[in-house]
Amino acid sequence: MLCIKHPNTNAYFNLAAEEYVLRNFSQDAFMLWRNEPAVIVGKHQNTLGEINLDFIKESEIKVVRRLSGGGAVFHDLGNLNFTFIMNGDDGNLVDFRKFTKPILDVLLKLGIEAKFEGRNDLTIDGKKFSGNAEHVYKKRVLHHGTLLFSSQMADLSEALKINPLKYRDKAVKSVRSRVTNISDHLHQPLKVLEFRDLIMDHIRDMYPDAVGYDYSHDDLQSINNLVDNKYSTWEWNFGYSPMYDFQRGIKTEGGHIEFHLNVEKGMICDIKIYGDFFNKTDITELELLLKGCPHEQEAVKERLSSIVLSDYCSNVLVDEFVKGMF
Template identity: 65%
Template sequence: MLCIKSTTQNPAFNLATEEYLLRNKEEECFYLYINGPSIIVGKHQNTLAEINIDYVKAQNIDVIRRLSGGGAVFHDPGNLNFTFIKKGEKDQLVDFRKYTRPILDVLQALGVNARFEGRNDLTIDGKKFSGNAEHVYKNKILHHGTLLFSSKLPDLSQALKVNPLKYKDKAVKSVRSRVTNISDHLKEAITLQEFEDRIMTHIRDMYADSRIYELTEEDKQGIQKLVDEKFGTWDWNFGYSPEYNFQKGIKTEGGHIEVNLDVNKGIIRKAKIFGDFFNTKDISEVESLLINTPHEYKHLKEQLSRIDVSQYFSKVTREEFLEGLF
């Protein structure tokens, strides 16, 4: 088994590394990594419905879609992530308890009463500190999980706080749980680095064929190609979202504006705008401007820069109207 520690906190690179190892390494792998502030959404989720877009933009938080299903999670430098890539029989690959057991072993050795609960969570005193997800590829399983060690929990709640009334879709929704940090339950304080080392040592003791592996230049080039073509792109992270309907109302000095958008594969296919605002130009021109535009701030701002928004919505600025689109 190849035992690998990441040397970067770039979430796109770390998620791309998982796919690269899954598809390109014959040996089984164990991978540990820490990401900078980021939201990692499940493969089948509507990204915008999972994130607090205003907070994410203001805090410059990366948003990356992963290979596996399940709900959205917040990563920061206080969160350790672990990944198993193992071979097996197709009907026996998915096993959440098997791949979380080593983590529980390490924690229980540290005197922490951690346990497996529900479908895919690890908890301490009923509070979640680890969510897990899996992805099957041919005869391999990719199992990965989060480990909240010393994360900034207020940031987590703000980043994932979103108005459920904005989005109507059939995408998988995240289930929010009460969460806790592992460090709050340790009898003797250790650093995240020490915790990471304990996990790696335990995995190496479990597998006789394990060896420390450092990514080669060829590996890094292959991973960067995945970043450039997939994990670092809007098409994957936002455009891959299932079809959804977006609805939002905003109050402005010029009156109330209600925006309704039908979005498919990240592209606005239909737009209707209602409200009690005053206008001097036909509002259908704005609706037409939005159609076939990605539901993404940069593209919509560029489209709206072509018109004088105040002629369609009296006493309303371009920035105010943009706010109504997210």
Template identity: 55%
Template sequence: MLLIYNEKTNPYFNLAMEEYLLKNFDEDMFILWRNERSVIVGKNQNTLSEINLDYIKENSIPVVRRQSGGGAVFHDLGNINFTFISNNNDNFNNFKRFTNPIIEILKTLDINAEFSGRNDLLIDGCKFSGNAQYNYKNKVMHHGTLLFASQISDLSNALKVKPMKFKDKSVKSVKARVTNISEHLKVPMDILEFKDLIIDYLYKTNTDTKYYTLSELDIININKLVEEKYNTWDWNFGHSPKYALYNELKYPGGNVEFNLNVEKGIIKDIKFFGDFFGKCDISQIENLLLNTKHEEENLKTILNSININDYFLGADTDILISGIMGVK
């Protein structure tokens, strides 16, 4: 088994790294990595219905879609991510097989952790690890989070979705009480010491293990995958399942109701209703927005080309975009 101690913290790079290693190496692997503040959504989720868009924008937090299913998670430098890649896909859906080493490592620190439910690890009834899997040909990739000293308030704020405005069939994240591993340590250690402890444990308890460092060619190929996929709107937002959005917005000129149907991130139907005034027919704006990306910068480009006040008296582009994006 190859052991990779990855020190890069760019979430786009790290998610691309997983896919690259899964599809281009034949060996079993174990990878440790951390991300800067970011939200990682499951492959089958509607990104907009999982995140607090206001908080994401205000704090410039990247949102990245991963290969595996499951719910959305918040990453920061207080969280360690681990990835197993196995050439035996009989291990698919066997979450205990890959999480047991983590439980055993924590036992060496006098922390009693337990596997719970479908894919979680708990300490004293509180979640510190969520896990997901992805099957590729005859291989399985299992990855999980380890909250060590994560900013729990940031986690809550980034994933605190406003009252339901989305109707879709996407996989919903399940919220749970969470805890940090560091809060349960008998002897304090920092996150990098804990990261070292994990990799050392895997090295000593598995036969035929050796360390592997990403080559220059590996990094070039991973960065290519970042550009083509992981740092694109099409993958992170446009890949969302079909959904409908309903929103209401009150502004000085009146009330507006927003009704949208979106497929693969593209607005397929949009209607405005309300008690607002305007000298021009709002159907002109509706037609302008049809078959365009449900994405803020795209909307801004289109709406800046017209005088919003002609259609919604007393409104401006920012007000209209807020309503269309589901923000109050």
């Protein structure tokens, strides 16, 4: 068992590191890691349908898609993440209770009675502090989970606050639960990194063959290649989203505008723009211009730079028009 505890708090790097170890190592591994503020969405989710895009951009929060399914979660430095990557036999790889039991055992030592509930959650007094997900690759399973220790709950709530009327799709939806921080239930003060070390010590006691492991130069180079080519890209984090429909209405100085979009693989396949605004040029020309454009703010703004928007929507600013499409 390789025990990997590293200081990198970049969400792109940490998600890439999981995939790298899963696909390229043959040994079992256990990892503990933290991210600076980030939203991590499940593999089969519509990213824009899970996040508060305005808050995300204003707060410079990373958005990263992971390999496993399940719902969107918020990470910050008060959240500790754990990962088991284990070898096994087909049909016996997925086991949420097995991989979460060490966490429950550590909490019990701290005098906290936590429970495994539902499909994949850990709770204290009925409130969730850990969500878990798994991904199988050949005869290896990746199990990872969040551990809310001292997270900023206001940021968590705001980052994941979305308008359910905007998006219609068949993507996996996140189930919002009442959440709690582990630190609120401690009998004696403990810092998040001290909590991390307690968990690592417990894992080392559980597995007699456990040894510490530091990423080599080659490891880091390969992980960073994954960051550059996958985990930091719009194509993976947003474009990979399932097909969805989007609709939204906004009020402007030029009048009311209503957007209806059909998006597939992150690209606008069809768009209809309605409203009581005035125009000099047929709005269908604007709709044709936006077809085939990535459903991404900067890409839309780039398309609009080739026209005079007021010809199509009088007294409407480009920024408010673009914002209305998200």
